[in-house]
Amino acid sequence: MSKWNEEYFIEKGLLLTAISSIIIIALIIIFIFKEGIPALQSVGFFSFLFGMEWAPSNGKFGIFPMIIGSLGITGLSLLMAVPLGVFCAIFLAEIAPSPIRKILEPTIQTLAGIPSVVYGFFGLVLLVPFMREQFGGTGFSMFAASIILTVMILPIIVSVSEDALKSIPLEYKEASLALGATHWQTIKNVIFPAAIPGIITSVILGMGRAIGETLAIIMVAGNVVQIPGSILDPVRALTSNIAIEMGYATGVHYNALFATGIVLVFMIIILLIIANYLHYKKKVTIGGGYL
Amino acid sequence: MHRVIPPKIAQKIMTGVFWASGLLTIVILLVIIGYVLLKGMPALSLEFILGNPIRSGRSGGIFPFIMSSIYVTLIAILVATPLGVGAAVYLSEYAGENRIVKLIRFGAETLSSIPSIVFGLFGLAFFVIYLGLGWSVLSGGLTLALMALPTILAASEVSIESINKSYAEGSLALGATKWQTIYKVVIPAALPGITTGVILGMGRAIAEAAAVLYTVGAALMIPTSLMDAARPLPLHLYILATEGLSMQNAWGTAAVLVIMILIITVVTNVLVDRYRKKMMGR
Numbered sequence: 001m002s003k004w005n006e007e008y009f010i011e012k013g014l015l016l017t018a019i020s021s022i023i024i025i026a027l028i029i030i031f032i033f034k035e036g037i038p039a040l041q042s043v044g045f046f047s048f049l050f051g052m053e054w055a056p057s058n059g060k061f062g063i064f065p066m067i068i069g070s071l072g073i074t075g076l077s078l079l080m081a082v083p084l085g086v087f088c089a090i091f092l093a094e095i096a097p098s099p100i101r102k103i104l105e106p107t108i109q110t111l112a113g114i115p116s117v118v119y120g121f122f123g124l125v126l127l128v129p130f131m132r133e134q135f136g137g138t139g140f141s142m143f144a145a146s147i148i149l150t151v152m153i154l155p156i157i158v159s160v161s162e163d164a165l166k167s168i169p170l171e172y173k174e175a176s177l178a179l180g181a182t183h184w185q186t187i188k189n190v191i192f193p194a195a196i197p198g199i200i201t202s203v204i205l206g207m208g209r210a211i212g213e214t215l216a217i218i219m220v221a222g223n224v225v226q227i228p229g230s231i232l233d234p235v236r237a238l239t240s241n242i243a244i245e246m247g248y249a250t251g252v253h254y255n256a257l258f259a260t261g262i263v264l265v266f267m268i269i270i271l272l273i274i275a276n277y278l279h280y281k282k283k284v285t286i287g288g289g290y291l
Numbered sequence: 292m293h294r295v296i297p298p299k300i301a302q303k304i305m306t307g308v309f310w311a312s313g314l315l316t317i318v319i320l321l322v323i324i325g326y327v328l329l330k331g332m333p334a335l336s337l338e339f340i341l342g343n344p345i346r347s348g349r350s351g352g353i354f355p356f357i358m359s360s361i362y363v364t365l366i367a368i369l370v371a372t373p374l375g376v377g378a379a380v381y382l383s384e385y386a387g388e389n390r391i392v393k394l395i396r397f398g399a400e401t402l403s404s405i406p407s408i409v410f411g412l413f414g415l416a417f418f419v420i421y422l423g424l425g426w427s428v429l430s431g432g433l434t435l436a437l438m439a440l441p442t443i444l445a446a447s448e449v450s451i452e453s454i455n456k457s458y459a460e461g462s463l464a465l466g467a468t469k470w471q472t473i474y475k476v477v478i479p480a481a482l483p484g485i486t487t488g489v490i491l492g493m494g495r496a497i498a499e500a501a502a503v504l505y506t507v508g509a510a511l512m513i514p515t516s517l518m519d520a521a522r523p524l525p526l527h528l529y530i531l532a533t534e535g536l537s538m539q540n541a542w543g544t545a546a547v548l549v550i551m552i553l554i555i556t557v558v559t560n561v562l563v564d565r566y567r568k569k570m571m572g573r
Contacts, residue, residue: 010470011385017377018386021398021444024437031416032409087312095309104313106560107320113552114323115498117525118545121532122323151319158316182302205404212406214501215529239408239501246415246505261412268404276397 029265036262039255048259054225056245056253063260065227069142069235072228073217074210076146077153082203084150085157089199092158093165094187112155120216123148128220135232140222143231148216153206160205164198165191197278204275208268214239238264324549331546334539340547344511348527349537353544355513359428359521360497362514363507366432367439367496372489374436375443376478379485383451384473403441407501410434414506429517431507435499439492446491450484450566451477483566487559494555498548500525524548 040048043061051062088108092101123144132139168191176186192199214237222234223244236244242257249257296304342352378395386392414434424430458480462472478485500523508520509530522530524544531541 007468007470011381014377014381014385017374018381018395019391019398020374020378021402021440022394024440025398025401027417028405028409028413028437031413031421035412035416084312084315087309088316091309091313095306096313100313104317106556107317109560110324110553110556111316111320113494113498113556115500115525115528115548115552117500117529117532118327118548119323121528121541121545122327124532125538126326151323154316154319182298184302184305185298187305208404212404212408214406214408215504215525219529219532239406242408242412243501243504246412258412258416261409264406264409268406269401272397272400272404276400 032258032261032265035255036258036260037255039252039259040262042252043256043259048256049263052227054241056249056256059252061252061256061259063238063241063263065225066236066238066241066260067263068227069221070211070237070239072142072231072235073145073149073221073237074207076142076231077149077210078203078207080146080150081153081157081206085154085202085206086161086199088154088158089161089165089202090187090192092162094183094191108155108158111151112159116152116213116216117219119148119152120219123216123220131232137232138222138234140220140234141232142221142228142235145217145221145235145237146231148220149210149213152213152216153209156209157202157206160202161195161199164195164202167198168194200278201275204271204278208271211264211267211271212239213237214243218243324553327542327545327549330542331544331549334543335546339540339543347511347536348531348540350540353524353527353540353547355511356522356524356527356544357547358513359507359510360523360525362428362521363432363435363503363523364493364496366429366517367435368489368493370433370436371439371443371492375440375488375492376447376485378444379447379451380473380478383448384469384477399441399444402437403445407438407499408504410438410502411505413437414502419506425518426506426508426520427518428507428514428521431503431521431523434502434506435496438499438502439496442492442495443485443488446488447481447485450481450488453484454480483562483569487562487566490555490559490562494552497523497551497555498525499523500529504529 039061043051048061048063049067050064051060052064053060053062054065088104092104096104127144127147128139130139131141131144172190172194173186176190177183181189217237218240221237221240223236223240224234225236225241226233228235238260242260245253246257339352340357341354343354344356345351378399382392382395411434414430418424418430418433419426424433454477458476459472462476463469467475503523503526507523507526509522509526510520511522512519514521524547528541528544528548531537531544
């Protein structure tokens with residue numbers, strides 16, 4: 001009987017550790033909302049989300065330029081990181097000889113592990129002066145921020161895409177090669193299409209990381225609240241806004257920064273739901289003989 | 292359309308493109324690491340590593356910040372490891388596929404992709420203000436624990452699930468209870484994978500700055516209790532760089548961080564390699 005009791009309590013204890021992540025998520029949402037809602041009430045949901053002006057000292061809290069800033073930096077970095085990352089993943093999964101792979105895989109792990117402030121500092125000291133010389137202006141720009149982000153999201157895109165490419169059944173490849181297709185034709189017409197859902201997942205995960213990145217962007221983006229006219233204009237991201245102003249914010253300003261956090265959490269949850277949906281679809285299409 | 296270029300030539304061109312993108316990635320890393328180490332090495336000395344900062348870090352050393360990093364990371368790992376491993380054991384050994392499990396997985400996934408600054412906000416509202424822990428090593432460490440949790444959970448779950456089912460079956464057949472089987476057979480067999488997960492979580496905690504920006508304070512002294520304010524290395528680098536206090540010390544701090552990450556990467560790779568060989572051997 002005592003054995004049974006022990007087993008019972010251990011199972012319940014383990015269940016408790018398992019639901020800790022749900023409890024933590026719930027706490028995060030409750031506390032961010034608790035602090036953020038007062039700002040949404042006093043500013044108004046739509047004038048907060050679509051307001052063009054952010055002037056806390058005048059009581060103006062519109063985050064639209066920063067939403068555009070975040071999306072702009074993210075989009076631009078995906079434009080550079082996705083082609084490079086996917087090619088690199090194909091190289092790793094299909095082409096690279098084993099010694100090269102043994103160098104490249106830890107390289108990508110290291111790139112993923114380097115602290116974001118080191119990337120930001122690198123950008124601040126090297127990239128920004130370089131941009132200033134090449135393109136004029138201050139050098140702090142959306143373009144500089146997206147170059148730094150490209151390097152930061154590259155590891156996620158490469159490793160998740162590589163997993164997707166490697167999980168394609170070998171028979172697909174063999175059948176294509178046996179039909180006389182070249183290796184490139186096989187990659188292009190068989191392996192890549194079969195891996196597309198996994199590759200899209202990698203892009204979504206990279207996008208999540210890019211939207212969430214904070215300090216590295218602060219150091220190179222210039223942080224001016226404006227809708228950028230060109231990629232060489234300075235911008236401010238949603239995350240940067242929180243980190244820059246939290247130090248001295250009080251009253252509605254303080255609440256408005258938490259409300260900015262609410263917007264970020266929602267963006268991430270939407271991305272995750274899309275990723276989960278695609279993941280589900282992937283199993284169906286491949287199992288059902290999509291090829 | 293794609294028949295315009297003869298297949299054999301297309302093959303050659305694309306092989307070149309793939310090689311170029313692979314090599315470009317290696318070059319990017321070498322440039323970044325090489326440059327940081329090159330600029331940081333002159334600053335690295337025993338006085339820099341073991342000395343106290345002078346005039347807010349304009350000169351002097353970084354010892355209090357190294358200690359701060361170690362303390363917050365230690366707290367994060369001590370809190371996150373039992374939670375992560377426990378959850379992984381539950382998910383892989385006890386739970387079936389039901390709603391709660393799906394919810395737990397979605398929770399862990401969400402946790403791993405929430406922006407670090409949002410963790411910082413939460414840490415500020417919950418640990419610092421609501422629980423009254425103030426700007427302290429404890430608040431910062433607990434915030435980092437939340438970030439390390441999903442990493443440890445995912446790695447532990449994968450490693451527990453990859454264990455040969457016959458181990459557990461053998462133990463159960465000998466009359467051991469489920470829990471005895473788990474802690475005497477399953478967990479020891481999965482230990483290398485769990486360790487890798489813990490080290491990865493450690494890497495995430497050491498590298499993080501945004502989450503501790505408003506939870507740990509920015510003290511210049513070595514913290515002597517859990518309730519003392521501190522300043523982990525990444526935060527110190529951020530402050531040095533954005534306030535333009537000292538470029539030389541900023542490079543030095545960046546170099547120390549990069550060296551730490553390199554060590555962590557090498558250790559995880561050695562562990563994973565050994566683990567793989569052990570699994571293959573059987």
